[in-house]
Every structure is written in structure tokens, then in C-alpha cells.
Amino acid sequence: MNFQVIFEKFKNSSNGTDTFKQLKLQCELALKSPLNELESTALLIIYNFAKNYVLLYEDQEVTPIFSEKVKYQLTEYMSELAISLSSNDPHMILSALNTISQHYMTSSRIF
Secondary structure (H helix, E strand, O other), X not given: OOHHHXXXXXXXXXXXXXXXXXXXXXXXXXXXXXXXXHHHHHHHHHHHXXXXXXXXXXXXXXXXXXXXXXXXXXXXXXHHHHHHHHHOOHHHHHHHHXXXXXXXXXXXXXX
């Protein structure tokens, strides 16, 4: 399974912890397969975001608005990565990874 397939499944899934658990598992499985280095890096970042969400919110009730906000933010990150990965341009991929890292560090870090 590659990044694009994982992204499409996540994008089309419902909001909530189970979706993030599934995303975490899919990223983990994909990382065990040989991928190009930059796709592996993208998957690892998304894996960690999903893992953090599960750790933080699995045993808590979250509002639908919060769940939607979190999924929207992660979908935006994944969309940017999917576009850059499809270009096969290492500079574009690294730029997307840097942009996401910078955005996350200046965001509210909800996951």
C-alpha cells in the first residue's frame, strides 16, 4: 500500500478515533514494505500524527466539531504530501515536509 492509497482511504473515511487507528495501522504496514525514502518519511510523519491522536483521545469523548477539525488538518497535510509525492521531485517533497513540520510546530498541536 502506498501513500496515495492510504490518503484516499483516510480522506473518504468517517471522523473519529477508529479512523485514526486504521490510518496508524496502514502507515505502519506500508513502512514495513520497501518504499522510496521520501515516501517513507511522509508515512512516518503521518503515522506519528495518527498515533498521537489515538494516544491523546482514544479514551475521551470528543465533540464532532473537534473530530472534524482534526481530520481536516491531517487531510490537508496528507493532500500536500500526496501532491508532492506524485511529482517525484525530491525538492518539492522536502519542501512539503518542511512546510508541514513548520505549520505543525506553530499550530495548536491538537495531535
